[in-house]
Amino acid sequence: MPMPLPMPLPPSRRKDEQKPLVFDASLLQHELNIPPQFIWPDDEKPCPNKPSPPLLMPHIDLGSFRSGDPLAVSNATRLANEACRRHGFFLVVNHGIDLSLIREAQRTLVSFFAMPLSEKQRAQRQLGDHCGYASSFTKRFSSKLPWKETLSFRYCADKKSSNIVEDYFLNVMGENFRNFGRVYQEYSEAMSNLSLVIMELLGMSLGIGPTHFRDFFEENDSIMRLNYYPPCQKPDQTLGTGPHCDPTSLTILHEDDVGGLEVFVDEKWHSIRPNSEAFVVNIGDTFMALSNGVYKSCLHRAVVNNQTARQSLAFFLSPKMDKVVSPPKELIESQYPRLYPDFTWSTFLEFTQKHYRADKKTLDAFANWLQDKNN
Numbered sequence: 001m002p003m004p005l006p007m008p009l010p011p012s013r014r015k016d017e018q019k020p021l022v023f024d025a026s027l028l029q030h031e032l033n034i035p036p037q038f039i040w041p042d043d044e045k046p047c048p049n050k051p052s053p054p055l056l057m058p059h060i061d062l063g064s065f066r067s068g069d070p071l072a073v074s075n076a077t078r079l080a081n082e083a084c085r086r087h088g089f090f091l092v093v094n095h096g097i098d099l100s101l102i103r104e105a106q107r108t109l110v111s112f113f114a115m116p117l118s119e120k121q122r123a124q125r126q127l128g129d130h131c132g133y134a135s136s137f138t139k140r141f142s143s144k145l146p147w148k149e150t151l152s153f154r155y156c157a158d159k160k161s162s163n164i165v166e167d168y169f170l171n172v173m174g175e176n177f178r179n180f181g182r183v184y185q186e187y188s189e190a191m192s193n194l195s196l197v198i199m200e201l202l203g204m205s206l207g208i209g210p211t212h213f214r215d216f217f218e219e220n221d222s223i224m225r226l227n228y229y230p231p232c233q234k235p236d237q238t239l240g241t242g243p244h245c246d247p248t249s250l251t252i253l254h255e256d257d258v259g260g261l262e263v264f265v266d267e268k269w270h271s272i273r274p275n276s277e278a279f280v281v282n283i284g285d286t287f288m289a290l291s292n293g294v295y296k297s298c299l300h301r302a303v304v305n306n307q308t309a310r311q312s313l314a315f316f317l318s319p320k321m322d323k324v325v326s327p328p329k330e331l332i333e334s335q336y337p338r339l340y341p342d343f344t345w346s347t348f349l350e351f352t353q354k355h356y357r358a359d360k361k362t363l364d365a366f367a368n369w370l371q372d373k374n375n
Helices: 062-067 070-086 099-113 117-121 164-173 175-205 211-218 285-292 345-354 362-375
Strands: 060-063 091-092 132-135 149-156 221-229 243-244 248-253 261-265 268-269 279-283 301-302 312-316
Touching: 060 062, 060 070, 062 070, 062 175, 070 091, 070 175, 099 149, 099 175, 099 221, 099 248, 099 312, 117 132, 117 149, 117 164, 149 164, 149 175, 164 221, 175 211, 175 221, 175 248, 175 312, 285 345, 285 362, 345 362
Parallel strands: 060 091
Antiparallel strands: 091 279, 132 149, 149 221, 221 312, 243 301, 248 279, 248 312, 261 268, 261 301
């Protein structure tokens, strides 16, 4: 009598699932064959041999804007309006942020990601949370993984949370990381203040005055993120960050001189030329809802290369958790009816962390989910 064939192991016990995938950049950056989880579909793969044309973005002089000179203010608001209606990306120069602080924040980023994986994992991001260290998103997703490491932490402009970043590093990483906390506390505060100036600019460019959006974000509850994209021996197979729109309100990005950020405009990808003395600013989904769809949250991604690591500092401005996101009445007219329902940032954040992987349709998917949930 023939012996019965052995039963297949249940999914939880299969050999290939007993050892979860770990993205250790110090090892994987030298691998000639990258794990299949990092290989993207053919229609989404980058084309390193066919460079993307640069995106022509306005350089908005914030120093001149803040001077109050009528011509400078008019020029800045016009440039912001044109860019945000088309694709939501622009550069700010003469921004007033101390360049030594930016350099220190970049150096501190490099020193963090240079640590052994076991050290970085002391700040391991937990499933469903938006803060902590993530070596790719191997615990959250099983395919189309991004070729990157990140460290995210909360910044809150509420006076009751005046040392929230410093406390995070001390509580999670220990006393030796006190200086890390000091650097990013100062940097986050600088980004928060800069974002309020940009909100004045956006309010004026939309014709509702300088105070409406500034006041709305005065006590912002935002996310600071350090991004590290190690070299990849197969840069034509993977992406540092997949195509997505930021679900937050506004992103203020400082990148090194390596390059890799790309924006999808007019049905093709465009590169962003690095500028170490400027910040790249882009509209997020939450502000698109606040503007009733007038300003656009645009699809973007990050590509990698096989020679040089890339790093960036991203400040994701978000409103206070319980603030109701609703456009001002000036932006609602008979020919421009409401596009999105009212929501709070805490609800949208939960949706992106527990129910949906951010892509170009995140806000629409969230609006539908919210409608179904409330019915």
